[in-house]
Amino acid sequence: MRIAVPNKGRLHDPTLELLDRAGIGVENGADRQLYADTVDPEITVLYARAADIPEYVADGAADVGITGYDQVRESGVDDVAELLDLDFGKCRLVLAAPEDGDIAEPGDLDGKTVATEFPTVTREYFDGLGVDPEIVEVTGATELTPHVEMADAIVDITSTGTTLRVNRLGIVDEVLQSSVRLFAREDVRDDPKVRQVETALRSVLDASGKRYLMLNAPEDRLDDVKDVLPGLGGPTVLDVDEPGTVAVHAVVEERAVFEAVNDLKDVGASGILVTEIERLVE
Ligand SMILES: Nc1ncnc2c1ncn2[C@@H]1O[C@H](COP(=O)(O)OP(=O)(O)OP(=O)(O)O)[C@@H](O)[C@H]1O
Ligand SMILES: O=P(O)(O)OC[C@H]1O[C@H](OP(=O)(O)OP(=O)(O)O)[C@H](O)[C@@H]1O
Numbered sequence: 686m687r688i689a690v691p692n693k694g695r696l697h698d699p700t701l702e703l704l705d706r707a708g709i710g711v712e713n714g715a716d717r718q719l720y721a722d723t724v725d726p727e728i729t730v731l732y733a734r735a736a737d738i739p740e741y742v743a744d745g746a747a748d749v750g751i752t753g754y755d756q757v758r759e760s761g762v763d764d765v766a767e768l769l770d771l772d773f774g775k776c777r778l779v780l781a782a783p784e785d786g787d788i789a790e791p792g793d794l795d796g797k798t799v800a801t802e803f804p805t806v807t808r809e810y811f812d813g814l815g816v817d818p819e820i821v822e823v824t825g826a827t828e829l830t831p832h833v834e835m836a837d838a839i840v841d842i843t844s845t846g847t848t849l850r851v852n853r854l855g856i857v858d859e860v861l862q863s864s865v866r867l868f869a870r871e872d873v874r875d876d877p878k879v880r881q882v883e884t885a886l887r888s889v890l891d892a893s894g895k896r897y898l899m900l901n902a903p904e905d906r907l908d909d910v911k912d913v914l915p916g917l918g919g920p921t922v923l924d925v926d927e928p929g930t931v932a933v934h935a936v937v938e939e940r941a942v943f944e945a946v947n948d949l950k951d952v953g954a955s956g957i958l959v960t961e962i963e964r965l966v967e
């Protein structure tokens with residue numbers, strides 16, 4: 686089974702880190718290499734440009750891919766199925782125009798020029814509005830084009846908004862929201878290995894923002910302890926050597942830990958241990 690992942694750019698590191706946390710870390714993945722092994726002998730990683738990954742998956746060069754939703758949409762491939770929203774690489778594709786210009790709404794661009802690295806998505810967007818600008822494809826530094834009279838507006842990625850601000854461009858409309866997705870070719874989406882990869886990655890997402898709590902409590906206060914712990918499906922209660930004492934384990938939302946620990950102490954808990962969770966398979 687082959688997973689296509691971004692070979693460089695801002696998605697490269699977080700993608701490899703996620704695979705690592707999911708237990709399918711890349712081994713001997715030296716820079717500029719096309720393929721790398723993972724700790725699972727049946728899984729190979731293929732490094733590709735973020736924009737090429739949907740095509741690689743659709744064509745069979747890889748079975749599953751990890752890249753931005755914007756790239757999946759731009760590639761226009763339709764025989765891939767999204768398996769997971771991996772919740773990073775969050776950004777928006779927006780229509781933006783010079784702040785001091787006269788483009789106030791998308792309709793103002795009829796017959797005008799829009800520069801973008803995303804011509805397919807941009808054309809679909811304007812078609813949906815019944816507006817017909819000329820679309821000029823560029824391969825980078827899109828924000829410059831309105832200032833050199835190449836375009837009246839752009840469709841480009843924004844997250845913090847810094848790049849638009851620096852280039853004195855204002856958002857006219859949102860075209861789409863994006864984040865990184867795991868997707869598979871339709872004909873392999875139900876293969877056991879693909880399912881295993883999906884489960885492994887989901888387990889990392891499910892563990893994020895959660896903590897594992899372990900503590901000892903007097904047996905006769907167990908009901909109070911259970912009331913305090915908003916654990917997933919209730920806590921696990923274990924016997925310990927000390928008579929009259931039980932050990933309690935529970936998964937707790939990170940933001941609830943502070944209050945839970947204080948409340949647990951109030952109901953007689955001791956030896957409270959809070960740990961990170963790497964993966965959580967439900
Ligand atoms: N500012 C940003 N904030 C969040 N996510 C972003 C941002 N810019 C890009 N992305 C996401 O990362 C993907 C890849 O962008 P990146 O800039 O890493 O690669 P690229 O510019 O396509 O690569 P290359 O250097 O090969 O041209 C985008 O398609 C988008 O999904
Ligand atoms: O809203 P912001 O936080 O400013 O982010 C937006 C910028 O981020 C991306 O560029 P990137 O940094 O990936 O550089 P690139 O043009 O080399 O791809 C994107 O193309 C925008 O230019």
Ligand SMILES: [Mg+2]
Pocket residue numbers: 694
């Ligand atoms: Mg970029």
